[in-house]
Amino acid sequence: MLRANVLNKLTPLSPYGLGILLSLALGLMAITVAKTSFFSSLGISALTIAIIAGMLIGNTVFPRFADTLSKGIDFSRSRLLRFGIVLFGFNVTIQQVMSIGMNGFMIDCLIVTLIFGTAYFIGTHWLKLDRDTTILIGAGSAICGAAAILATEPVIKAQAHKISVAVATVVIFGTLSMFIYPLIYPYLNMSEFDYGIFVGSTVHEVAQVVAAGDAISPDAANAAVIEKMMRVMLLVPFLLFISNFYRRQSLAVINEKSGISVPWFAVMFVIVIGINSLNVIPHSLVVAIKSTDVILLSMAMAALGVRTHIGAIKQAGVKPLVLASILFCLLLVIGYSVNILIE
Template sequence: MILVLAIALAGIGLSNIPWAKTTGLSALTLAIVLGIALGNTAFPAIAPRTGTGVDYAKDMLLRAGIVLYGLRVTFQDVMGVGLAGVVIDVIVVAGVFCAATWIGTRVLKLDRDTSMLIGAGSAICGAAAVLAAEPVIRAPAHKVSVAIATVVVFGTLGMFLYPWMYPSLGLDAHAYGVYAGSTIHEVAQVVVAGRAVSAQAAAAAVIEKMLRVMLLAPFLLMLGAWLRRGSNGAQSEAAPLTIPWFAILFVVVAGFNSLHLLPKPVVDATLMLDTLLLAMAMAALGLRTHWGSIKQAGAKPLLLAWILWVLLLGGGYLLNRAALALLA
């Protein structure tokens, strides 16, 4: 646990330097990069003595971090973007995930786990969504790492591209913020893309993004139910009923946060703890990821993530224009 904590703190520290902030590299991304670097060099020699703590961080600390992630959203956020914002996010999450699963397995011949993980990250909230989906899908560490790498690449690219496109989009600052929040992968990337235009754009982008984050819990519940039924639609007797309790508690925490009962300093301190827990989970995941497994995955996961990014970029823009015209 001390090893994982040290890597997580290093990732958090690096994320606070100006270069990392400018490029949108979050503590989670840096923690998994450091973890992979150590996991393929020094860690194998000490794995027999440290593996138990690493695996605990990868599993239980991850779930605790997802629960506390609920303090980042409130039900009032939903009201802030209106009906159009809600409809856009629901369609984006459902459409992108279904497209990822179908294109990944049917067209690119990827395994279902990798396709779903990349779909979850692209559809909802990047690395955090991939981590949250992992216990439901029960994917091995290297597939999770591959999925996280792909969504980080294209989320970062979008973070720089969206502000550059803004003058030609024909959207005001608020509409641009909704577009960015509904289609860019990571929360940190959404913040950067919004602030690059204006404070109003940043506010709308963050609210829309937080609504996507709130959809994480129902998404995980429906995904777990669908996986249990099996590919032929029949109930699988072999698969036990697994309710992702951390997804339920995520909604409970978000609901409690909506009441604004906790003082802001307490919320801020808890969010710092949440970042630390998730960074520790990322570090542990990186330690258990072997570079050979990532190389073996090949270029197809990156191609799938690119296709989904293009779908978000183009299809998301058309969806935003239509929804704002009809529902705003």
């Protein structure tokens, strides 16, 4: 407490200032480290590094300054997160989606539906995992890794350690996919383009998609990224579904009825995609916005890590990893089958 009071006197910032600055420092550090050749070659994103750095701080020095830093940390992991998800729409254009066509869209829809549905059934019924953890792991595996997990958090209001557990599964199995997919390519009987669609529709993170596609050819990487961006767009209907599902569950307890709850940032995400598709914003500005978005999401991830307690992760046990491993196998098998069937 004494150290926190001294820190307050030395720093003439708002109650949010120091916590936001800590999130910013950790986020910028993560971005810098992610750009190094070692982490870049592994496809480990700044978001992953940020949450690890945040957890290191959160489980060592943070408790001594929690009174001073908490408001800013919580602001970063909530408000800045939502804003970052909105700006993430600048990574997608309708033109990209159209270039893949209806087949690519159908592949993504089927895989997202099948993988998430399976995740929910296995997680809640077979493994007896709590609903929040199951949904977060399912979202990360089915849609777009850590970004999907972060986007789902404001809707279900999950605890920090559950988000960290879900992100860990994305890191483990997404990293595995970068090495496994290129190794099995010769046995898939697919063209480079079709392989790219397969990668984009089944691999977890965008960075991992790029790595797995580029290992075969630039054409495979381009197809993979575009397919992946189409999959990212499915975040919107997914968030609307989850929001309505949670609302109905809570209303059932009190026997009331209400309309669909729409997460505002999901709507803004769609609007931003539309604006980005019109090409009315200068390219240099779009690049700057995307760079800012990486900073915001890294800050949110770092703040999330700070609020994550190692003890809570240990308490989660091996069940989340079991669920994620099953989903990884299903992404390979079901994903391949769907791609062959539709293509």
